[in-house]
Amino acid sequence: MRPTTIIRSIANILLLNGAFMSVCLIVSLVQMDDAIPGLLFSTLVSVILGVFPLIYIPRFKYLSSSEGIQVVVFGWLGTCLIGALPFFLYGGEFTFINSLFESVSGYTTTGSSILTDIEVLPRSILLWRSTTHWIGGIGIIVFALLIMPFSRHSKMILVKTEISEVAQRSFHFKAGETLRILLYIYVGLTLLETILLHLAGMTWFDAVNHSFATVATGGFSTKNQSVAYFDSFTIEAIIAVFMFLSGLHFGLLFGTVTGKNNNIFHSEVVRLFFLFLAGGVVLVALKLYLTGSYDISGSLRHSLFQVVSLGTTTGFATVDTAHWPFFTQLVLIYFTLQCACVGSTSGGLKFDRMLVFFKSLKNYLIRIRHPNAITVIRINKQTVTEEMERNIILFILIYLFIFFLNSLLLSAMGIDHITSFSASAATLGNVGPGFGQVSSLANFGGLPAGAKILLMINMIFGRLEIFNLITVVYLFRKG
Amino acid sequence: MKIRFKIVAGFALLSIMLAIAGFFSIYELKRLNLSVHEMLEENYKSIIASKMMLEALEREDSGVLLYLLGKQSEGSELLNQGDSLFSSGLTIAQNNLTETGEDRLTDELSENYRHYREQAVHSLSGISGGEFAQWYLEGAHRSFLQVKKSVQELMDMNQDALYKGAGEIQNRMVRSIVPGIVAIISSIVFLILFNYLINHFFISPILRINRQLRRYERSLGPFNADIETRDEIKDLESSIQDLITRLR
Numbered sequence: 253m254r255p256t257t258i259i260r261s262i263a264n265i266l267l268l269n270g271a272f273m274s275v276c277l278i279v280s281l282v283q284m285d286d287a288i289p290g291l292l293f294s295t296l297v298s299v300i301l302g303v304f305p306l307i308y309i310p311r312f313k314y315l316s317s318s319e320g321i322q323v324v325v326f327g328w329l330g331t332c333l334i335g336a337l338p339f340f341l342y343g344g345e346f347t348f349i350n351s352l353f354e355s356v357s358g359y360t361t362t363g364s365s366i367l368t369d370i371e372v373l374p375r376s377i378l379l380w381r382s383t384t385h386w387i388g389g390i391g392i393i394v395f396a397l398l399i400m401p402f403s404r405h406s407k408m409i410l411v412k413t414e415i416s417e418v419a420q421r422s423f424h425f426k427a428g429e430t431l432r433i434l435l436y437i438y439v440g441l442t443l444l445e446t447i448l449l450h451l452a453g454m455t456w457f458d459a460v461n462h463s464f465a466t467v468a469t470g471g472f473s474t475k476n477q478s479v480a481y482f483d484s485f486t487i488e489a490i491i492a493v494f495m496f497l498s499g500l501h502f503g504l505l506f507g508t509v510t511g512k513n514n515n516i517f518h519s520e521v522v523r524l525f526f527l528f529l530a531g532g533v534v535l536v537a538l539k540l541y542l543t544g545s546y547d548i549s550g551s552l553r554h555s556l557f558q559v560v561s562l563g564t565t566t567g568f569a570t571v572d573t574a575h576w577p578f579f580t581q582l583v584l585i586y587f588t589l590q591c592a593c594v595g596s597t598s599g600g601l602k603f604d605r606m607l608v609f610f611k612s613l614k615n616y617l618i619r620i621r622h623p624n625a626i627t628v629i630r631i632n633k634q635t636v637t638e639e640m641e642r643n644i645i646l647f648i649l650i651y652l653f654i655f656f657l658n659s660l661l662l663s664a665m666g667i668d669h670i671t672s673f674s675a676s677a678a679t680l681g682n683v684g685p686g687f688g689q690v691s692s693l694a695n696f697g698g699l700p701a702g703a704k705i706l707l708m709i710n711m712i713f714g715r716l717e718i719f720n721l722i723t724v725v726y727l728f729r730k731g
Numbered sequence: 732m733k734i735r736f737k738i739v740a741g742f743a744l745l746s747i748m749l750a751i752a753g754f755f756s757i758y759e760l761k762r763l764n765l766s767v768h769e770m771l772e773e774n775y776k777s778i779i780a781s782k783m784m785l786e787a788l789e790r791e792d793s794g795v796l797l798y799l800l801g802k803q804s805e806g807s808e809l810l811n812q813g814d815s816l817f818s819s820g821l822t823i824a825q826n827n828l829t830e831t832g833e834d835r836l837t838d839e840l841s842e843n844y845r846h847y848r849e850q851a852v853h854s855l856s857g858i859s860g861g862e863f864a865q866w867y868l869e870g871a872h873r874s875f876l877q878v879k880k881s882v883q884e885l886m887d888m889n890q891d892a893l894y895k896g897a898g899e900i901q902n903r904m905v906r907s908i909v910p911g912i913v914a915i916i917s918s919i920v921f922l923i924l925f926n927y928l929i930n931h932f933f934i935s936p937i938l939r940i941n942r943q944l945r946r947y948e949r950s951l952g953p954f955n956a957d958i959e960t961r962d963e964i965k966d967l968e969s970s971i972q973d974l975i976t977r978l979r
Contacts, residue, residue, distance in 0.1 A: 256931060259924070289755045293910055296751055297917050300744045304921065307732065307740050308928040310959055337913060343905045 253319060260309040261323040261410075262330050264400035265392055267302030269334055270295050272383050276338070280376030287376045290341030298334045313403045318723075320409035324393055325724045328716060331392045332356045338380050345369075349701045356708040358384025359392065360715035361597060363471025363567040363684030364675075364707070366697040370476050375457060381472045382464040388715070389468025389498075389597035390438045391415075398431050407431070413720065415595070430503075437502040437509075438597075441467045445494045452486040466494045469598045471567030471684040477693060478569040485553065488570055492560045496529070499564030499592030520632050521593055525603045532559040532587055536580045543577050555580075558692070563587040565598040567684025567692070574691030581674075581687050588677045588686070589655070599682025599714045601651055608636055608644045650718055655680050658710055665703050675699075679710040734933065734963050741925050745918060752914030759907030766903060770896040773829035774889045780827070781886035783820035784840075785879065787813040791852070792875050798855055799863050810852055817844060824885060830892050833885070840881040847874035936964045940971065947975065 277291040315323070336355035339346040346354065350366040357364045358381055370378070387395055394415075397407050404427070411427040445463035450456055461474045475481035479491060497505065500522055508515035516522045537555035540546050546554060557570045562584050573584060591600030608629060615627035629636040636644075655676050662672035667689070674686025675696070685692040689699070696704065713721060791813035798806030821841060828834050851871035939956040947954050954975050958965045 255927075289758065289906070289910070293751060293755055293913065296748065297913065300748055301917065301921065301924075304741065304744055304924065305928070307737055308932055310961070341906065341909050341913065343902045343909065 253316070253322075254312075256305075256309045257312045257315060258319055258322050258326065259305045260312065261315070261396075261402070261406070262327050263302045263305035263309075264402070265302075265327040265331060265396045266298050266334055267306070268392070268396050268399060269331055269387070270298035270302055272387055273298055273338065273380065276376045276380040276383060279379050280374065283375050285374035285376055287338065287342050287374045290338050290343075291376060291380070293341055294334070294337035297337060301334070311401070311403070313405060315403075315406040315409045317409060317413070320406075320413040321720050321723050323410060324413045325716060325720050327393055327396070328359070328712065331387075332359050332712070335359055335384050338377060342373075342377055344372075345697065349704050350697065353696065353704045353708055354381065355384060356711050357679075357684075358382075358470065358472060359388035360682050360711040361385050361388050361468045361470040361565070361599060362679055362682040362711045362714070363465065364679060364690065364696050364711075365472065366695055366704070368695055368697055370474065378461060378474050379457075382461040382470075382474075385468040385470030385472055386442070386464040389464075389470065390434055394431060394434055398435055404428070433506045434502050437505050438467060440509075441494060441497060441505075445490065448490045449487060452490055453484060454482065454487065462491065463494070465568070466491050466566060467498045467597065469495065469498050469564050469566045469592065469596070469682075471561070473568065479557070480570045480693070488553070488557050491568060492557055495560050495564045495566045495568070498566075499525075499596050499598050501593050501595030503595055518632075521604050521607060524607060525593055528590070528603070529559055529563050529587075532563060532583055536576075536583050539577055539580050539583075545576065558584060559587060562683055562685075563590070564592045564596075565600055565681055565683045567678075569685060569692030572691055572693040573685075574687055574694065581670075585674060585677055585687075588674070588681050588683045591681050591683070600680065601648060604631065605644045605648060607631060608641060609648055611636075612641055612645060647718065650722075651680065654710070654713060654718070658706060661706055662703055665700055667699065667703060675703075675707060676710065679707040680714045682711060682714045732962060737932075737962070738929075741928075745921055745925070748917060748921070749914055752910045755910040756907050759903055759910070763900060763903040763907055766896060766900050769829075770893060770900070773827060774893040774896060776827050777824055777829070777833075777889040778886055778893065780820040780823035781882050781889065784817050784824070784882045785886075787815075787817035787820060788875060788879055788882065789813075790816065792872075795851055795855065795867070795871055799867065814848070814852075830888055833888060836881065836885045836888060840878065840885060843874070843878045843881045847871075847878045850874045932960055933964065936960075936968075940964070940968060944971065 273291060273295040277288070277295050280287045280291050332352070332355050335358065336348075336351040339351035339354050340348055345367055353364075353366050356362075363385070367373070373381075393410055393413075396402070397410055402410070408427040411430060415430070442463050445466055446456075446459045449459035449462055454462065458474050461472070462479075464470070465472045471478075473479065473481070479488060482488075500516055501519070504514060504516045504519050504522060507513070508517065533552070533556050536559055537548075537551040540551040540555060541548055545551065554571050557568070558573055560566075561568045565588075573581065589601060590606050591602050592598035594602045594604045608631065611629045611631075615629065618625050618627055629641060658676035658680065659669075659672045662676060663669060667675075671686065671688035671690055674688060675690045678684055678686040678690070685694075690696050696707065699707070790809050794806045794809030794813060796806075797803075797809060800806075821837070821844065824840070825837050828837065851874055936956060936958050939958075943954050943956045946952055954972055956968050958968045
C-alpha cells in the first residue's frame with residue numbers, strides 16, 4: 253500500500269469540493285449574506301488541503317484494488333468532513349454534530365435534516381446543502397474521475413470500486429466511457445428538470461435546488477414544508493417523474509435516449525420495479541381512501557408522490573405521513589428498505605438485489621422438490637453467477653443485520669420504537685424521512701447526539717454499500 | 732518542482748490559513764463589539780427613555796389627583812416635573828429610531844400625550860367639585876392609560892430587539908471562535924501531512940542515498956536510491972550515479 257497515492261487521490265477530491273464551494277461563495281458574495289466568511293474559509297481550507305499534496309506527490313499511473321477502496325472510503329469521509337465546514341462556520345442551528353449530520357446526509361443523498369427552520373438560512377447555504385446532494389448523487393469519486401487528472405488504470409480501479417458489481421452489468425463500456433455516460437445523463441436530467449420546474453412556477457433558485465435534490469435522489473428542499481409548500485400538482489408530477497427516472501440505471505437511460513436495445517423498455521428490472529411501485533401506490537391510495545383520509549384524487553395524488561419519493565430514496569414530501577394509517581406506513585417502510593435500481597443515484601438495498609434474492613428463493617424451492625434440477629438466475633437475459641448470487645444474499649443479510657442492530661441501539665437510547673425502526677431504515681437506505689419523531693415534515697434535530705452519530709454511520713454504510721467500509725477495517729486490522 | 736518552492740509553499744499555505752482564520756476571528760469580534768455597542772446605544776437607550784416616560788406619566792397622574800383633592804400647588808409642581816421628564820424621554824426616543832415601525836410608534840405616542848395634556852391638564856382648572864370623579868375616570872384616566880399603553884408598546888419593541896440582539900451576539904461569539912478552532916484542527920492535519928511528506932520525499936531519499944553510497948563503498952555494488960521525485964534530490968542521485976560511472 254502506498255499512502256502517497258491515496259493522499260494524492262483524496263487531494264483531488266478535496267480540490268473538486270473546493271471548486272463547488274467557491275460557486276456557493278460567489279452566490280454568497282452576490283447576495284452579501286451572512287455566510288461569506290464561513291464559505292470563504294471553508295473553500296480555502298478545502299483548496300489548501302487539496303493543493304498541498306499535489307505539489308509534493310508526483311503523478312502515479314497504477315492504483316491497486318486495496319488502494320482504490322481506501323481512496324473511495326477516505327475520499328467520502330474527508331468530503332463529508334470538509335463539507336460540514338460551511339454549516340459549522342455559519343452557526344445558528346448548526347452545532348458541530350448537526351453540521352456533520354447535514355453534510356453526511358447531503359453527500360450520501362439521504363436528505364435527513366436537523367433543521368427546524370430552513371427558510372431562515374441564506375441562499376448560499378441552501379445552495380451548498382443542495383450541492384452536497386448533487387455531488388454525492390453521482391458520487392464524489394466519479395465527479396473527481398471526470399474532472400481531475402487520473403491515469404486510465406486508476407480510473408478503471410476507482411470505477412470498479414465506486415460502482416457496484418451488479419450495476420456494472422448494464423454498463424457495456426470502458427471506464428472512461430461509463431463515466432461520460434453517467435455525466436451526460438446526470439447533467440441532462442438536472443437541466444431538463446430545472447427548466448420544467450421553472451416553467452411550472454418555481455423561481456430559478458428553487459428550481460435548481462429541487463432538481464439537484466431530485467436527480468441525486470436526495471430530498472433537501474429550500475422550504476420547511478418541502479414540496480407541499482408549492483401546492484402544485486404540476487410541480488409534484490414533474491418531481492415524481494424525475495424521481496422515478498433518477499431511480500433507474502443510468503446505462504439504461506442512456507440506451508433509451510440513444511435508441512439502443514439496452515434500454516428501460518426492454519429491462520426486466522425496470523418493468524418489475526415499475527410494477528412494484530404501481531402496486532404500492534394502489535395499496536396506499538386504497539387504504540387512504542377507505543379510511544377517509546382524502547378523496548379519491550387526493551389519495552392517488554399523495555400516495556403516488558410518497559411511494560415514488562420513498563421508493564426511489566428521495567424523501568420529498570407533500571404531506572406529513574406520520575398521520576397516515578399504520579398499514580400505509582408499513583408499505584412505505586417496505587419501499588424504504590427495498591429502494592430503487594442499481595446504477596442509479598439511489599442508495600440502500602436496491603431493487604435488483606431484491607430480485608436476485610426472490611429468484612434465488614424460488615430456485616431453492618424448486619431444488620427442494622427436484623434435488624437434481626439445474627437452476628440458473630437470469631436478470632435481463634444475463635446469467636447471475638453463483639458468486640454474485642452469494643455476494644448479493646450476503647449483502648442483504650449484513651444490511652438487515654445492521655438495520656436491526658441500529659434499531660436496537662436507537663431504542664436503547666430511549667427513542668420510541670417507530671422512530672428507531674424507521675430512522676434506521678431511512679438512513680441506511682439513504683431515503684431521508686422516517687416516521688414518528690422523524691416523519692416527512694419533521695426533522696432529526698431532536699434526537700440525542702449519540703443517535704445522530706449512529707445514523708451518520710448508517711448513511712455512510714448505505715452509500716458505500718457496506719463492503720467497502722468493512723474491507724477498509726479489515727485492511728487496517730491486517731496492517 | 733524545486734525543494735525550496737515545495738517547502739516555502741507548505742509554510743505559505745499554512746500561514747495563509749492561519750492568517751485568514753485570525754482575520755475572520757478579529758472581524759467577527761469587531762462585529763460582536765459593534766453589536767454590543769449598538770444594542771446598548773440603541774435599544775437600551777429607548778428602554779430607559781420609555782421607563783422615564785412611564786415614571787413621568789405616574790407623576791402627572793398623581794399631580795392631577797393632588798390637584799383635584801385641593802392641593803393645587805403640589806399638584807401643579809408634580810405636573811410640571813412630569814411634563815418635563817416626559818418631554819426629555821420622548822426626545823430621546825424620537826432621536827433614537829432604530830427599529831422598523833418605531834417612528835410610527837413615537838408619533839402615535841406624541842399625539843396621545845398631547846391629547847392627554849389637553850384633556851387632563853389644561854382643562855383641570857375648569858372642573859367643579861361634584862364632577863371630579865366622573866371627569867377623572869372617563870376622561871383623564873383613559874387618556875393616561877392610552878399614553879401608558881403607547882409607551883409600553885415602544886418599550887416592548889425595544890426589549891424584543893434587545894432579546895434578538897442578544898441571540899445574534901451569541902451566534903457571533905460562536906462565529907468568532909469557530910474559525911480559530913477549525914484553523915487549529917486544519918493546521919494540525921496540515922502539519923502532520925507536511926511532516927509525513929517531508930519525511931517521505933526528502934529525508935527518506937537522503938537516507939536511502941546515504942545507505943546506497945555506504946553499500947557501494949563496501950561492495951562496489953550497483954547504486955540505485957529509487958528516487959520518485961524530479962527535484963534536487965533526483966539530480967543528486969543522478970550526479971552520484973554519473974560520478975560512480977566515471978570512477979568505474
